[in-house]
Amino acid sequence: MDHSPRVNIVEGPEEFRLEMQAPGFDKKDLKIEMVDDTLTIRGEHTEEQQNEETRWTRREFSRAAFERSFVMPQSVKADAIKADYVNGVLKVTIPKAEEAKPKTRTISIR
Template identity: 40%
Template sequence: MAIEKRKERNESGMDIYTPFKEMQRMIDRLFEEFPYEWPTLSKSIDEVIAPMDIFETDKGYEIEAEVPGMSKDDIEVNVSDRVLTIKGEKTDERKEEKKGARILERSYGTFERSFTLPDDADPEKIEAKYENGVLKLVIPKRPESKSKKVKIEIK
């Protein structure tokens, strides 16, 4: 049995390792560009995150946004050209004085999230409710968009 040297090129003359070399370069570039610092718990302006859950029901859509520490006056909800925008600004200031020590802490931040509404959503009838740090939006579907079941006669 003869030992045959491994071919470095395929039938077209291309180096068989080229796709793998390119993939390695892409992975290296991904890690080079990856952020060196992970977000911390202390958020500065424009870094407040409002986690949101979106649900579809038979009657419409629901969005629940977690915005703890804000009041309903700190939050603004708008719809323009079928784009729903939720934005808010958090300002928190705490002062404490104990046994001659004075502590003053401030945190500020804003957030903005936008969603394109589905074609069957009715932006004119959106309802918003804020309670216990959760903003809940109910976006009804248009009545004409609800699917009808039609029986088709087979001939």
Template identity: 45%
Template structure:
């Protein structure tokens, strides 16, 4: 049996291939959002809070609307103008549009929904309707 010294150079080469891939700069330029922004939905006693991560997106580019019981959140981010002399080794910032839709339960008070945008996080407050008492005690006169 012949023993040979392990060569780690190919591992380093594979790492760089993984990092820089085979995609051309032109392909990377054309990339659009491949998935919707990450979202957390937190249930509280008085309602829900929706937190959506939208880094690099400005408040003015985010639109929220309600259609029946569906909450729609959309945004469009235009690609930044590129300097002619700029040559990217890798370009992963993505530009384009996204739309997330959430079907809200009937327990949400759609008239009181509010939103806040800070540091790339969109927070939507979805308060629950006040419970209507079904039973009522009636006094006898």
């Protein structure tokens, strides 16, 4: 069974927008890196230890971790990437480089 966070990626004329479900994480648990044309998102959360008097009958969610990488299909402005994390959803905006933006050219008819 795959436990990777679910992702939506939308391409607009000016940028790519990525949304990732990552409930249960804090901002400090998430790391985003862009290396060449690959965007990598990592998350790791470890629950704080309880005192020694805690007697578990079952403990299944003490650690959660993931890593997802995405190859961007066009040139992007890595230094202008922005990210927000609200209500368990990580939203990353990845602006396109000028050469990757669609260009409109009007063709004259003879």
